[in-house]
Amino acid sequence: MKIFQREQRSLFGEILDWMLTPLLLLWPVSLALTWLVAQSIAGKPFDRALEYNVQALAQLVTVQNRRVAFNLPQSARELLRADESDLVYYQVMGPQGELLGGERDLPHPPDDEAPPQAGEVRLRNDEMRGVDVRVAYTWVRLELPGVPQPCLVQVAETREKRSVLATEIIKGVMLPQFVILPLAVLLVWLALVRGIKPLSQLEERIRARKPDDLSPLDDKAVPLEVAPLVSSVNDLLTRLKDSIATQKRFLADAAHQLKTPLAGLRMQADLAQREATNADELKQSLQQIGRASVRATHTVNQLLSLARAESSGQAMAMQPCDLARITRQAVHDSVPRTMRAHVDLGYDGPEPGEAGVQLEGNPTLLMELVRNLLDNAISYTPSSAQAPGIITARVLPDPFGRVLVLQVEDSGPGIPEAERELVFQPFYRALGTDVDGSGLGLPIVREIARQHHAEITVEDARPGHSPPGTLVTVRFHLGDRPASAAAQAGL
Numbered sequence: 001m002k003i004f005q006r007e008q009r010s011l012f013g014e015i016l017d018w019m020l021t022p023l024l025l026l027w028p029v030s031l032a033l034t035w036l037v038a039q040s041i042a043g044k045p046f047d048r049a050l051e052y053n054v055q056a057l058a059q060l061v062t063v064q065n066r067r068v069a070f071n072l073p074q075s076a077r078e079l080l081r082a083d084e085s086d087l088v089y090y091q092v093m094g095p096q097g098e099l100l101g102g103e104r105d106l107p108h109p110p111d112d113e114a115p116p117q118a119g120e121v122r123l124r125n126d127e128m129r130g131v132d133v134r135v136a137y138t139w140v141r142l143e144l145p146g147v148p149q150p151c152l153v154q155v156a157e158t159r160e161k162r163s164v165l166a167t168e169i170i171k172g173v174m175l176p177q178f179v180i181l182p183l184a185v186l187l188v189w190l191a192l193v194r195g196i197k198p199l200s201q202l203e204e205r206i207r208a209r210k211p212d213d214l215s216p217l218d219d220k221a222v223p224l225e226v227a228p229l230v231s232s233v234n235d236l237l238t239r240l241k242d243s244i245a246t247q248k249r250f251l252a253d254a255a256h257q258l259k260t261p262l263a264g265l266r267m268q269a270d271l272a273q274r275e276a277t278n279a280d281e282l283k284q285s286l287q288q289i290g291r292a293s294v295r296a297t298h299t300v301n302q303l304l305s306l307a308r309a310e311s312s313g314q315a316m317a318m319q320p321c322d323l324a325r326i327t328r329q330a331v332h333d334s335v336p337r338t339m340r341a342h343v344d345l346g347y348d349g350p351e352p353g354e355a356g357v358q359l360e361g362n363p364t365l366l367m368e369l370v371r372n373l374l375d376n377a378i379s380y381t382p383s384s385a386q387a388p389g390i391i392t393a394r395v396l397p398d399p400f401g402r403v404l405v406l407q408v409e410d411s412g413p414g415i416p417e418a419e420r421e422l423v424f425q426p427f428y429r430a431l432g433t434d435v436d437g438s439g440l441g442l443p444i445v446r447e448i449a450r451q452h453h454a455e456i457t458v459e460d461a462r463p464g465h466s467p468p469g470t471l472v473t474v475r476f477h478l479g480d481r482p483a484s485a486a487a488q489a490g491l
Contacts, residue, residue: 011196011199012192012193012196015192015196016188016189016192019188019192020185020188023184023185023188027177030177031174034170034174035166038166038167038169038170039162039166041166042162042165042166042169043134043162043166046134046157046161046162047123047134047136050123050134050135050136050155050157051121051123053088053090053136053155054136054137054138054153054154054155055138057072057090057092057153057155058138058140058153060072061092061100061140061151061153063142063143068142068151070100070101085160085161085164086157086158086160086161087157087158088155089102089103089128089154089155089157090102090103090153090154090155090156091106091152091153091154091156092151092152092154093108093151093152093153094151095142095149095150095151096149100151102154103128105129106128106135106154106156107126107127107135108152109124109137110124119138120138120139121137121138122136122137122138123135132158133156133159134156134158134159134162135155135156136154136155137153137154137155138152138153139151139152139153140152140153198221198223199226202217202222202230205217214237214238214240214241214244215237216234216237216238217230217234218230219231219234262296265289265293265296269285269289318360318361318362319361319362319363320359320360321359321360321361321362321363321366322353322357322358323357323358323359323395323406323476324349324350324351324353324354324357324395325352325353325357326363326366326367326370327347327349327370327393327395327406328347328352329367330370330371330393331345331346331393333371334371334374337378338378338391341378341389342384342388342389343378343381343383343388343389343390343391344389344390344391345374345378345391345392345393346390346391347392347393348392348393348394348395349393349394349395349396350395350397355397355399356397356398356399356404357395357397357404359404359452359476359478361452361476362451362452365448365451366448366452368444368448369406369444369445369474370406370408372441372444373393373406373445373474374391374393375441376441376442376445376472377391377408377409377410377412377470378391380410380412380413380470381410381411381412382413389411389412390411391408391409391410391411392407392408392410393406393408394407394408394409395407402477402478403476403477403478404476404478405473405474405476406473406474407471407472407473408471408472409461409469409470409471409472410461410469410470411461411469412467412469412470413468414460414461414467414468414469414470415458420458420459423442423458424442424443424446424456425443426440426443445472445474449474452476453476453477454474454475454476454477455474455475456472456473456474456475457472457473457475458470458472459471459473
């Protein structure tokens with residue numbers, strides 16, 4: 001039992017998360033940016049009013065009797081104080097730092113500020129009596145001999161109106177978003193439901209199919225993004241259809257091949273049970289039964305070997321294997337049969353454990369491959385005590401080409417070029433031979449070679465001679481080098 005079992009992911013939920021998460025994360029960012037923009041927008045009209053007031057006060061600074069004077073009419077003073085929300089302060093300082101009018105405690109501009117230009121109005125944020133204020137200030141240069149310093153004119157205003165206006169702007173912008181955001185989420189959800197509807201329709205079409213319907217799906221009725229998936233499913237259906245057809249053909253051929261020895265067993269058993277059967281006839285029938293049972297057993301073993309090779313697939317256990325050791329063992333196991341058949345069987349190649357004879361593979365299947373090649377060569381090589389047949393198993397390492405080659409050569413009649421591809425089909429046997437076999441040896445060899453990503457070829461052992469013999473070559477690629485490069489290396 002898994003302690004941390006992960007739930008199955010929902011494509012709908014995952015897409016919805018990826019669409020809504022940025023939207024929800026950007027919403028507070030939008031609030032912050034709106035606040036900053038609102039503060040800037042709300043302050044601009046009030047800044048212009050402050051600039052106008054400073055310029056108006058600057059015009060009231062004059063020179064009278066060679067002295068600097070500031071005369072602010074009572075009406076103008078009352079106008080500056082006539083704001084219900086904010087307090088307005090002003091200050092006029094003379095060229096010697098003396099107060100000409102207004103509030104004495106109004107903060108002065110920073111000392112490290114750049115020198116002012118004539119008539120320039122500047123703005124800054126400051127604090128007056130513990131309250132934040134917005135200050136507009138300028139310098140007034142007077143044509144007064146001996147007075148090089150300008151006069152400072154400042155107007156300060158508290159920020160209450162600005163905050164109220166910024167709040168109203170934010171409310172006007174943000175309140176509709178509280179309605180728009182849920183509506184946007186709903187529209188995203190509806191659009192996503194509509195967008196994945198073709199997947200639901202595809203699922204319904206697949207579920208409505210009959211179990212034996214392996215025809216391709218229509219990839220024109222699905223969105224472009226789903227078309228590769230449908231194409232992959234169609235490819236799988238095609239391969240499944242071919243596999244089922246191969247299995248049906250295989251079962252039919254297997255039943256046909258087993259029918260012959262089983263029918264022979266029954267016939268010989270019936271003959272042995274006749275009342276008029278003498279001892280010699282009974283012995284002959286028993287011999288026939290024995291041969292038929294051996295043939296049936298061999299056919300069943302070959303079928304099991306082929307099924308085991310075909311079912312190995314990608315789950316086949318791979319480990320370092322010594323091909324020289326496997327080949328020598330298979331040759332040693334075949335010696336008793338070759339001695340009965342008067343066949344000269346030999347091994348040609350490096351000793352087990354030498355460099356270049358190791359490969360990654362399944363030792364059981366590789367042993368089956370070599371044994372089937374040797375059995376096939378022994379079966380089809382004519383031999384007698386006077387003229388023994390010759391069979392040679394070779395292992396040829398090529399460390400430079402990253403190839404390891406296995407060859408089985410015999411002195412038999414050879415395989416015609418037109419039949420060299422057909423002999424790898426199950427139950428096919430070369431024409432013109434009376435050898436008792438099942439026709440499964442070479443198909444098993446090809447399947448095991450395919451499982452090991454190897455190439456197998458059949459050619460004449462001695463071209464131009466009679467008999468030409470047969471040379472079966474299996475090339476195992478030990479690295480990532482392409483097969484064509486290995487072929488050009490001469491192996």
